[in-house]
Amino acid sequence: MNENVWNLGRTTLPGGGAEAGFTHEDILRAQDRLKVLKSRAAKRSLRLLWLLAGPGVLVMLGENDGPSMVSYATTGATYGIGFFAPFILLTFLMAFVVQEMTVRLGVATHRGHAELIFQRFGPFWGYFAMGDLVFGNLLTLVTEFIAIQAGGLYFGLPSWLSVAIGVALVIGSLAFQRYATWERALMGLAAFNLLFVPAALLSHPDGAALAHALATWGPLPGGFTTAFVTLILANVGATVTPWMIFFQQSAVVDKGLTKADLPQGRLDTAIGAALAAVAAIATLVATSTLFAAKVDVSNFANGADFATALKPFIGSTGATLFALGMLEAGLVAAMTISTSSSYSLAETAAAAENASARHSLNLDFASGRLFYGVAIVSTMLAAGVVLIPGAPLLAMTLTVNVIATLLMAPALLLLLLLANDREIMGDLANGPLANLAGGTITVAIAVVGALYGVIAAFPNLLGK
Amino acid sequence: MAHDPDLVSALEPAQLAATKRPYPRRVLSRGVLALLVALRVYVLIAIPIVAYAFIHALSTPQ
Numbered sequence: 290m291n292e293n294v295w296n297l298g299r300t301t302l303p304g305g306g307a308e309a310g311f312t313h314e315d316i317l318r319a320q321d322r323l324k325v326l327k328s329r330a331a332k333r334s335l336r337l338l339w340l341l342a343g344p345g346v347l348v349m350l351g352e353n354d355g356p357s358m359v360s361y362a363t364t365g366a367t368y369g370i371g372f373f374a375p376f377i378l379l380t381f382l383m384a385f386v387v388q389e390m391t392v393r394l395g396v397a398t399h400r401g402h403a404e405l406i407f408q409r410f411g412p413f414w415g416y417f418a419m420g421d422l423v424f425g426n427l428l429t430l431v432t433e434f435i436a437i438q439a440g441g442l443y444f445g446l447p448s449w450l451s452v453a454i455g456v457a458l459v460i461g462s463l464a465f466q467r468y469a470t471w472e473r474a475l476m477g478l479a480a481f482n483l484l485f486v487p488a489a490l491l492s493h494p495d496g497a498a499l500a501h502a503l504a505t506w507g508p509l510p511g512g513f514t515t516a517f518v519t520l521i522l523a524n525v526g527a528t529v530t531p532w533m534i535f536f537q538q539s540a541v542v543d544k545g546l547t548k549a550d551l552p553q554g555r556l557d558t559a560i561g562a563a564l565a566a567v568a569a570i571a572t573l574v575a576t577s578t579l580f581a582a583k584v585d586v587s588n589f590a591n592g593a594d595f596a597t598a599l600k601p602f603i604g605s606t607g608a609t610l611f612a613l614g615m616l617e618a619g620l621v622a623a624m625t626i627s628t629s630s631s632y633s634l635a636e637t638a639a640a641a642e643n644a645s646a647r648h649s650l651n652l653d654f655a656s657g658r659l660f661y662g663v664a665i666v667s668t669m670l671a672a673g674v675v676l677i678p679g680a681p682l683l684a685m686t687l688t689v690n691v692i693a694t695l696l697m698a699p700a701l702l703l704l705l706l707l708a709n710d711r712e713i714m715g716d717l718a719n720g721p722l723a724n725l726a727g728g729t730i731t732v733a734i735a736v737v738g739a740l741y742g743v744i745a746a747f748p749n750l751l752g753k
Numbered sequence: 754m755a756h757d758p759d760l761v762s763a764l765e766p767a768q769l770a771a772t773k774r775p776y777p778r779r780v781l782s783r784g785v786l787a788l789l790v791a792l793r794v795y796v797l798i799a800i801p802i803v804a805y806a807f808i809h810a811l812s813t814p815q
Binding site for chain 2 (some may be wrong): 311312314315316318319320322323326398399400405408409410411414417545547640647649684688691692695696698699702703706710712713735738741742
């Protein structure tokens with residue numbers, strides 16, 4: 290980019306027409322868009338995909354977070370790969386269907402999810418959706434720092450040090466004040482989610498058994514028990530959650546995607562879902578060695594417990610990779626989830642004042658005090674909770690899954706209503722097929738949530 | 754200060770942060786209103802379940 294443009298990027302310009310209100314945030318986004326437009330004009334499709342990828346990959350790998358990886362590990366160690374390998378694939382297909390709607394909403398409206406709910410459904414639902422999300426995200430952030438702390442303990446780091454390093458990295462990532470740099474840095478970090486793949490390979494998996502499981506959804510040892518249903522719910526909660534909806538739509542808008550970029554936006558989401566599914570199934574495969582060896586994991590509380598238990602089966606290298614993967618899972622999720630809170634709260638505040646939007650990772654700190662403040666305060670609060678002696682960390686981890694599952698149905702309903710809103714979506718509104726898939730997922734999640742509620746109230750209903 | 758014309762045209766007008774105007778509130782049909790009422794009922798039921806789950810988890814040995 291030439292000097293003239295760089296100088297331009299530091300000024301809010303007066304002027305008329307399309308140039309009116311061309312802010313620092315817009316300039317940075319326009320610089321990224323220029324690269325996209327040039328790549329499209331040169332028909333460099335791989336370069337174009339590389340430039341436009343990001344929100345989908347980050348949201349999917351971000352959702353492979355600390356509690357999610359513990360859920361997959363528990364599932365593999367309790368049931369092996371039989372039923373759950375194809376089930377995990379199915380949940381990521383569900384996640385793709387849901388997240389694809391957020392891409393369309395983003396490119397059609399250029400507005401974040403919280404902003405759209407507030408503007409189209411009014412303050413009650415606006416504050417409700419934002420409040421739910423920020424509360425759920427805060428609890429989830431605590432569990433991410435539990436994962437970071439546990440990963441650190443595996444490597445002999447004291448809790449305070451690993452949590453402090455986690456906080457420094459999360460807050461440090463915001464210092465880029467540049468969406469594109471933040472996104473690329475996180476994508477680099479999120480690639481470490483695939484460390485679960487070599488860990489799984491070191492367990493010498495039976496390829497034929499995996500293929501058989503994927504083809505037949507079996508075998509399923511133990512039958513339909515409370516433990517089985519709980520793991521089903523935990524795996525659903527590990528792939529489809531409210532923060533993903535808010536994050537990806539806002540990230541699509543912040544990145545500046547337009548209708549012309551929709552195919553790449555969809556592909557980005559599909560690639561993210563595929564990578565995350567591979568990492569999740571690899572975790573299942575690695576821990577299925579514990580199932581085969583009949584290791585009792587009922588008292589395991591975090592990823593480090595699994596890494597330690599796996600050492601005799603996959604060796605020190607495998608266990609180290611597994612623990613590093615757990616650390617990465619907590620760290621990337623802490624970054625994406627805290628940012629989703631920032632987007633949501635700042636969008637709602639802006640919508641409430643009917644003011645121009647100030648919610649972007651392209652903002653400088655002075656212009657984005659509320660935006661960055663939310664991420665910084667929620668990160669420090671969550672980290673602080675983890676370090677409180679005797680804090681109910683296990684209770685929080687368990688409750689986060691319940692909250693995520695119960696709040697997903699309302700989030701999905703609002704998403705479906707917006708995706709069907711032809712006044713704002715135009716020709717990108719949901720068609721019959723998208724509504725059938727989205728409606729089925731919403732009903733399924735609502736049933737799953739209700740079932741979770743029944744099990745929480747009557748834990749012995751289905752037998753242990 | 755001069756503008757780089759390429760840069761200015763790289764964004765669609767609707768993408769400019771300072772010039773975005775809020776969408777008007779949606780006129781809700783009876784069906785959508787019924788769904789939103791059902792949603793409120795769902796939330797009212799879900800809150801005590803979440804509270805119960807948290808209290809129950811608190812009593813679980815650490």
